[in-house]
Amino acid sequence: MQVVRDGVRVDCHDSGGDGPAIVLLHGLAGHAGEFAELRRRLPAGLRCVAVDQRAHVPGQPVPADLSRAAYAEDVVFVIQELGLAPAVLVGQSLGGHTAMLAAAARPDLVRGLVMIEAGPEADGPELPAEIGGWLDSWPVPFTSREQAAEFFGGGPVGAGWAAGLVDRDGGLWPRFARDAMVDSIAALVGAPEWTAWDSLPGPVLVVRGERGIMTDAEVARMTQRPDTTLVTVLDAGHDVHLDQPAATAAAISAYLDGQTPAG
Numbered sequence: 001m002q003v004v005r006d007g008v009r010v011d012c013h014d015s016g017g018d019g020p021a022i023v024l025l026h027g028l029a030g031h032a033g034e035f036a037e038l039r040r041r042l043p044a045g046l047r048c049v050a051v052d053q054r055a056h057v058p059g060q061p062v063p064a065d066l067s068r069a070a071y072a073e074d075v076v077f078v079i080q081e082l083g084l085a086p087a088v089l090v091g092q093s094l095g096g097h098t099a100m101l102a103a104a105a106r107p108d109l110v111r112g113l114v115m116i117e118a119g120p121e122a123d124g125p126e127l128p129a130e131i132g133g134w135l136d137s138w139p140v141p142f143t144s145r146e147q148a149a150e151f152f153g154g155g156p157v158g159a160g161w162a163a164g165l166v167d168r169d170g171g172l173w174p175r176f177a178r179d180a181m182v183d184s185i186a187a188l189v190g191a192p193e194w195t196a197w198d199s200l201p202g203p204v205l206v207v208r209g210e211r212g213i214m215t216d217a218e219v220a221r222m223t224q225r226p227d228t229t230l231v232t233v234l235d236a237g238h239d240v241h242l243d244q245p246a247a248t249a250a251a252i253s254a255y256l257d258g259q260t261p262a263g
Contacts, residue, residue, distance in 0.1 A: 141171025
């Protein structure tokens with residue numbers, strides 16, 4: 001399903017049904033399909049909506065606005081347009097940051113928040129250049145998904161990243177514009193969102209990978225907030241949901257058991 005706000009399209013992959021709604025938000029350079037294994041392991045009866053976010057929909061022009069607010073406002077719009085309120089937001093990395101901002105801005109539409117390898121701390125000024133260099137290292141076009149999966153580290157993480165590539169002109173290419181990713185991550189530089197974090201109502205689940213990139217200092221400060229539960233998933237890196245979908249789903253399911261849908 002396509003949802004358009006101010007001329008910018010996001011694609012929503014909706015399981016349908018009238019059960020409690022969960023909105024799944026990928027990280028930078030990710031895609032909605034990377035949640036497929038996680039979705040299969042979540043409790044039956046949920047309405048799962050995975051979103052290909054702005055600047056991540058193949059074939060679409062790069063949005064002029066790549067601010068954190070724009071990403072978050074898209075999520076709010078999706079909840080309203082699809083009638084998902086009150087929804088639980090589940091986001092990984094940049095998607096978790098987006099979910100946090102949306103929940104803080106519109107607590108009336110959100111009943112729960114799960115942040116996977118994501119937090120309120122600002123990124124350092126070196127990160128955009130690092131991301132740009134990493135994207136420049138991709139040997140595009142890839143000749144096969146197997147080649148791409150190997151480049152991305154193999155295993156379920158490599159396969160998940162390879163699945164997000166699009167087939168065109170005889171090869172496999174990124175679904176996004178390189179500079180749009182750099183600009184999207186640049187919006188995090190020097191802009192901590194602890195005020196938004198501290199304002200969140202209700203319980204929040206933080207999922208951290210044993211080999212992830214969250215710092216101990218950030219996690220310690222996050223868990224000072226009341227009603228914050230931390231789960232560390234063993235043998236998982238930054239892409240916890242790809243490395244360990246079963247353990248990630250178990251953590252989310254336990255969190256949902258403590259949530260009571262309105263109405």
